[in-house]
Every structure is written in C-alpha cells, then in structure tokens.
Amino acid sequence: MRIHPVILAGGRGERFWPLSRRARPKQLLPLLSDRSMLADTLARLEPLVPASAAWILTARDLAPAVRAAVPGIPAQQVIGEPQGRNTAPAVALASWWLHGSGADAVAVVLPSDHRIEPANVLRSDIEDAAQVALERSAIVVLGIPPTRAETGYGYIEAGEAVAPGSRARRVAAFREKPDRATAARYVAAGHLWNAGMFLFPPEVMLREIRSHAPEIAAALEGMPEPGAPGAERALERYYAAVPSISIDYAVMERTRNALVLPARFAWDDLGSWSALGDVGERDAAGNTVRGRALLEDASGTVVFAEEGLVAAVGVRDLVIVRTGDVTLVCPRERAQDVRALVERLKGEADASALL
Numbered sequence: 001m002r003i004h005p006v007i008l009a010g011g012r013g014e015r016f017w018p019l020s021r022r023a024r025p026k027q028l029l030p031l032l033s034d035r036s037m038l039a040d041t042l043a044r045l046e047p048l049v050p051a052s053a054a055w056i057l058t059a060r061d062l063a064p065a066v067r068a069a070v071p072g073i074p075a076q077q078v079i080g081e082p083q084g085r086n087t088a089p090a091v092a093l094a095s096w097w098l099h100g101s102g103a104d105a106v107a108v109v110l111p112s113d114h115r116i117e118p119a120n121v122l123r124s125d126i127e128d129a130a131q132v133a134l135e136r137s138a139i140v141v142l143g144i145p146p147t148r149a150e151t152g153y154g155y156i157e158a159g160e161a162v163a164p165g166s167r168a169r170r171v172a173a174f175r176e177k178p179d180r181a182t183a184a185r186y187v188a189a190g191h192l193w194n195a196g197m198f199l200f201p202p203e204v205m206l207r208e209i210r211s212h213a214p215e216i217a218a219a220l221e222g223m224p225e226p227g228a229p230g231a232e233r234a235l236e237r238y239y240a241a242v243p244s245i246s247i248d249y250a251v252m253e254r255t256r257n258a259l260v261l262p263a264r265f266a267w268d269d270l271g272s273w274s275a276l277g278d279v280g281e282r283d284a285a286g287n288t289v290r291g292r293a294l295l296e297d298a299s300g301t302v303v304f305a306e307e308g309l310v311a312a313v314g315v316r317d318l319v320i321v322r323t324g325d326v327t328l329v330c331p332r333e334r335a336q337d338v339r340a341l342v343e344r345l346k347g348e349a350d351a352s353a354l355l
Contacts, residue, residue: 001104003130005045005054006094008087008196009038009066009112014342015272015335018326019306022355025062027112028069031270031290032280036069037113044119048126055097056112057081057090076226082236087196088250089216089242092209096220099202106130108199109247114269115279121265129199129261132168136259139200139208139252140168143192143260144267149183152271154194154248157186158260171258174248192260194248195267208257213250216242273319273328274335277302291322302332326354 013026020026027038035043042051051072056079058066063080067073081090091109098107108126116122129140143156159172174194178186210217219241224231252258268279277300280288287298291305293312300317303310310322319335321328330338345351 001106001127001130001134002102003049003053003126003199004098004101004105004107005042005049006091006098006107006109007038007041007054007056007112008090008109009056009058010062010081010084010090011113013113014339017338017342018323018328018354019304019321023061024065026270028062028065031276032115037270038066038069041110041112041114042070042072044116044122045126048123055079055094057094059084079226079235082239085239085242085244086246088209088213088245088247089219089239091205091247091251092213092216092220092242093223093238095200095202095205095209096223097225099206101202104134105202106133106199107202107205108197110197111195111269114195114267116265116267118265122263125261125263125265126199128167132162132166132259132261133199133201133204136162137201137204138257138259139198139204139255141171141252141258141260142195142197142199142263144195144263146187146191146193149180149187150193151178151180151183153177153269155183155186155191156194156260157189157191158262162259168259168261171260174253192262193267195263195269196248197263198252204257205251208251208255212254213243213245216250272335273302273304273321273330273338274332276304277332293320300332 009027013020016026019029028036031037032040042054054073055077056066060080060082063078067075067078098105125142133140154177155175157172157175159170162168219238224234268275277288282288285299287295287301289303293303293305293310296313298312298315301315302319305322307324308322310320317332319330319332345355
C-alpha cells in the first residue's frame with residue numbers, strides 16, 4: 001500500500017492577522033512549534049509517508065514560499081493554482097495525476113493548518129482508513145468525535161458498520177453547519193465532525209467526479225504532468241474552465257460510496273487566536289504565551305510576540321499580538337471578529353503593506 005498525501009494549502013488565514021498576511025498566511029506560520037504549520041502537517045506523517053510522496057496545492061503567488069517551507073517535496077509536486085476554485089478542482093487534479101500510481105495507491109487529503117495529536121495515532125488511523133478504502137473501493141472520511149456542540153463545523157451521520165467488528169461505518173448523511181440547538185442534537189445522536197480529511201484510491205475519486213461533476217472531469221482530459229511542455233498553460237485553461245465548488249458539494253454529499261472511520265486523535269482547526277489558548281501550554285493562571293511577555297495579575301490571556309516584549313497588568317481573557325508594524329488587542333470571545341478588521345483594511349488605499 002502506497003499513501004500519497006494531498007495537502008490543501010491555499011487559504012489566507014485572515015483570523016490570524018496581523019501575523020498572517022497575504023504573503024505569509026496561516027499555514028506558513030509557526031503557531032504550534034518553531035516550524036510552519038505546513039511543515040508540522042508533513043512531519044506528522046513520517047515515517048509512514050516520506051515527504052517526497054506528498055502533493056501540495058496552493059495559490060500561485062504562495063508557491064515559492066511553500067517550496068521553501070517544505071524543501072523535501074519535489075518542486076513540481078507543489079502546484080500553484082492560477083486562481084481559487086475551492087477544493088473540488090484541486091482534489092480532481094491531484095487524483096488525475098495520481099491515478100496511474102498503481103493498484104495499491106491511496107490518496108489522503110489533509111488540510112495544511114490544523115492541530116492533530118498524537119501523531120502516531122493519526123498515522124494509525126490513516127493506515128486503517130487506507131486499507132478500508134482499497135478493500136472496498138470507497139472514499140473514507142476521518143470523522144472527529146465532537147467535544148462540544150459546535151456550530152462552525154459540518155457533521156457526519158454514521159450508519160451501520162461495514163462489517164462485524166469493523167470501525168468503519170457507512171455514511172448515512174452529511175449535515176451542514178447547524179444552529180446551536182441542532183448541534184446539541186447532533187452531538188447527542190453521536191454524529192461526527194467533518195474535518196475535511198478523507199482517503200480514496202485515485203481511480204475511485206475520478207469515477208465519482210465523472211459521475212457527479214462532469215464539467216470538472218471534462219476539463220481534466222489531456223492534462224499533462226507537472227513540468228511537462230505546456231503544463232502551465234494547461235493548468236490555466238483548467239482553472240478557467242472549472243466551477244468554484246467544494247469537494248463536499250461536488251462529490252461527498254452526492255456519492256453513495258462514502259464511509260466514515262471515527263478518529264482516535266485529538267483535533268482542532270485553530271480557527272482563531274483564541275484557539276491557541278485552548279491547545280497551547282498554559283501557565284498557572286491560564287495564560288498562553290509565545291515570544292517574550294511580562295504578565296502581572298493576568299489570566300486566560302493569549303500573547304504572541306513576534307518581536308519585542310509584550311507587557312500587561314491586570315488583564316483577563318484577552319488576545320494580544322505584537323508584530324513589527326501592528327499590535328492587536330481584543331477579548332478572546334471576539335477573536336473571530338479579527339477578520340472584520342482585515343476587511344476594513346482592504347478598503348483603505350494606503351493599507352496594502354498591512355495585509
């Protein structure tokens with residue numbers, strides 16, 4: 001069995017502004033360790049999968065920075081998308097390039113900027129899911145057992161086990177992001193979070209794309225290998241022709257060939273600065289600090305100092321971020337609203353250097 005990671009790394013991570021910028025988005029930031037989150041993602045897969053087996057799809061302007069962040073990946077396997085078209089065209093493209101890799105090949109699609117631990121449990125779950133995907137010619141989703149009634153995630157309703165004693169179950173339904181009352185019902189019913197991690201033999205995904213997203217399948221025909229003559233122009237034609245649609249809408253919610261394997265690892269999508277306070281190391285007062293900080297009578301506060309010193313007295317439940325040109329301060333409960341500041345800056349003619 002040969003596993004090929006397909007890492008989706010085209011996001012901009014605006015909720016992690018001001019550290020996250022257009023040229024250095026969330027997946028290229030050292031939020032969980034001294035290396036980028038993208039490098040952390042690949043490191044978790046070793047030694048199960050060598051870096052040379054991975055493919056990364058990112059924005060064209062980010063491709064040089066991505067290659068620098070993960071030098072172990074062949075340069076031609078870092079694909080710079082000429083325009084954003086959501087996840088379905090990217091997954092289809094990777095499946096097209098991998099479909100001749102052999103009968104034992106399995107692709108595993110992973111986000112580039114999530115927290116997952118412990119890594120050995122992730123690898124074990126990937127091996128189990130890959131085996132099921134091969135044996136049953138299926139798309140296997142890694143479903144996350146929820147820890148709370150979360151309204152920001154989609155859910156997976158699991159059906160019966162595929163075989164006696166198997167952890168893999170049939171997908172009864174994919175559920176959209178719910179309101180709070182509905183989320184509570186989903187958790188009580190044993191539904192799983194959909195974290196966007198799934199495995200499949202490339203031929204299986206291509207078959208499903210031909211069936212459920214024929215316009216994408218048609219645009220794939222004749223696509224050359226990366227680095228081949230005319231490959232860049234072919235890539236531009238492909239992205240100009242395909243619709244902007246997620247793989248969830250294009251395939252996952254339509255296929256009858258989806259299974260779910262409940263994950264055994266801890267997961268967090270790190271959706272905002274506040275999340276670092278939930279997953280990072282905390283002092284006795286519940287503060288989480290990266291960089292230099294001097295805190296007096298402070299509690300529940302997240303501090304990230306890219307340079308210099310952050311000093312705070314008598315603060316509670318704040319986010320404080322210091323970069324070279326911006327200082328952000330907000331209540332942790334408003335951390336999701338950082339994106340509103342980014343939108344305001346986009347409208348200011350002299351703010352491009354801050355984005």
